[in-house]
Each structure stands twice: as C-alpha cells, then as structure tokens.
Amino acid sequence: DLLVVGSANADLVIGVERRPGAGETVLGSDLAVHPGGKGANQAVAAARLGARTALLARVGDDGHGRLLLDSQRAAGVDTVGVLVGGAPTGVALITVDPSGDNSIVVSPGANGRLTPGDVRAAVSLFHASRVVSTQLEIPLETVVEVVRSLSPDSRFVLNPSPPRPLPTEVLAACDPLIVNEHEAKVILGDACVSDAPEDWARLLLAKGPRSVVVTLGAEGSLVASSAEVSRVASVKVDAVDTTGAGDAFTAALAFRLGAGAGLAEAAAYASRVGAVAVTRKGAQDSFPTAEEVEAL
Numbered sequence: 001d002l003l004v005v006g007s008a009n010a011d012l013v014i015g016v017e018r019r020p021g022a023g024e025t026v027l028g029s030d031l032a033v034h035p036g037g038k039g040a041n042q043a044v045a046a047a048r049l050g051a052r053t054a055l056l057a058r059v060g061d062d063g064h065g066r067l068l069l070d071s072q073r074a075a076g077v078d079t080v081g082v083l084v085g086g087a088p089t090g091v092a093l094i095t096v097d098p099s100g101d102n103s104i105v106v107s108p109g110a111n112g113r114l115t116p117g118d119v120r121a122a123v124s125l126f127h128a129s130r131v132v133s134t135q136l137e138i139p140l141e142t143v144v145e146v147v148r149s150l151s152p153d154s155r156f157v158l159n160p161s162p163p164r165p166l167p168t169e170v171l172a173a174c175d176p177l178i179v180n181e182h183e184a185k186v187i188l189g190d191a192c193v194s195d196a197p198e199d200w201a202r203l204l205l206a207k208g209p210r211s212v213v214v215t216l217g218a219e220g221s222l223v224a225s226s227a228e229v230s231r232v233a234s235v236k237v238d239a240v241d242t243t244g245a246g247d248a249f250t251a252a253l254a255f256r257l258g259a260g261a262g263l264a265e266a267a268a269y270a271s272r273v274g275a276v277a278v279t280r281k282g283a284q285d286s287f288p289t290a291e292e293v294e295a296l
C-alpha cells in the first residue's frame, strides 16, 4: 500500500493573449479550475493504476478543498489523512499565453500548515504503508518528520520538487531519489561538474540515497543504485501537454516498487505511464488506468 504525503492545490488557469506588465490589466479566457498539487496528483495517479493509496495532506475549509477531496475520492484514494482547516487551500494562479508558456504564482496556504505534529498523528497510515512518497511543496521539517516516522520495512520515495538543498537525514532515506534535470542540478549545487546525466546520477548517489532515478523527458530515464547506472528507454508518443508527467512517473514507480518490482522494471513501467500522461491535456485528467498503460 502507498502513502503519499504532500501538497494539494487548486490550479486556477486563465488563457491570455499576453501577460500583463506591472500596473497593467489584461482580459483573459474563462477561468478553469483543476485539482492539482504534486501530492494530490501523485495519489490520484497511483490510485488510477490500481494502487491502494492514501493521501496525507492539508486543505482549507473552502470550495477548493472540497474540489480536491472530491477528486481524490473519485479516483479511489483513502482521504482519512486529508486534514481540513488552518488556512485557505493552496492555490496556483496560472496564466497561459498562446505559445503555451505559463506564468505561475503559488499560494501554499494550507500546505504550509501541514506540520510534523500532523505526521506524528497519522502513525497508523505509516504502519499500513510499504511505500511512502513525498515532494517538497510542504514544509521541509514535515518531510524530515515523515522520514522519522517510516516503519522499518517501508520504503521512502522522494521527488524533491521544487528543489532545494536537503539534509543528510532525508537524502539517506531515499530509495529512490527521483529528479529531473533541473532538480538534479539544484540538489548537486557546486558538485554538478558535468553535463552527463550518468554523472549526475553517480554524484547524487554519493550524497547518500540508496538509489537514484533521473528523468529526462522524451529521452527516458536513468536508474542508479550502488554506483551502477542504467538507461531506461522512453516510449515514443506525440506529446500534447507534459503537465503532471513527473507526478505520474513518480506515482507509477512507487506503485510498482510496492508490488515488489526491481528499480529498472518499475522505471520501465513508469515511463509508459508518463508517456500516456503527456499525450493528454491537464494533470490529473491525463493519468491512465492500468488497462490504458497495457494498451500502449
């Protein structure tokens, strides 16, 4: 069983001809409101694949919070760990121009109030989970408490997004640490002395994780453990919208690891899930069922 600890946001999206400058007002399209946030996305992606999934998160006592709870439940996620109140639901204000470039302002809201105490109070969810998956859209001290709350036989998966330097205690627990190119460079900082993703994987491993996965978009991914690095091919598809691809990939990988797959095998499955996700618009709307992955 999978436990996702992380963020839940309402994505408020408006299409614009061009983005406004300081002091300027522009008119845009009708507002679209989508459930999002990396934690919520991962939980929905895993549940849709058939994983027994629970989400530990915090939303506001407001309409956006109810939208997020509804989308989790519709996907079959156990929402007993979704706490309500303390601040408004996290929001991402997104403007998209005709070329598809976006500008985003995030208000973390309730995500910033998911505390170490909330993690300690959810101990029964940790006991029930073989794999615990987290990202960095919640306070770092909360992520540290997640690591401290792991059952001895459960596995910790971290996608450090948005990236920031991580304490050794968190890095050492990762199995795997899952990064894209940008995240790899931020986590490595001055240690990033090479342009080769194979080198990033080795350098990241040297920072303490038990294993590392580097995702490379259409180029597939790399898996690395005990200094052995191997390539996992991507699936060739016509990409329409890459939003949520990383969340789908991470969720699928965590699901397969929990089912006993090896890292390379799990990454190959996750590549197929990511590939389906990029052929469809949106984040949660783009995540496939197991049957759709099979049909690819």
Ligand code: ADP
Binding pocket: 180, 215, 216, 217, 218, 220, 221, 234, 235, 236, 237, 239, 242, 244, 245, 246, 247, 249, 270, 271, 272, 274, 275, 278
């Ligand atoms: P992120 O969204 O975090 O930046 P990536 O862009 O690396 O992550 O995508 C995650 C995974 O999704 C990739 O490793 C790959 O398996 C799949 N993927 C992403 N973009 C494509 C694409 N254009 N074609 C096929 N697979 C893709």
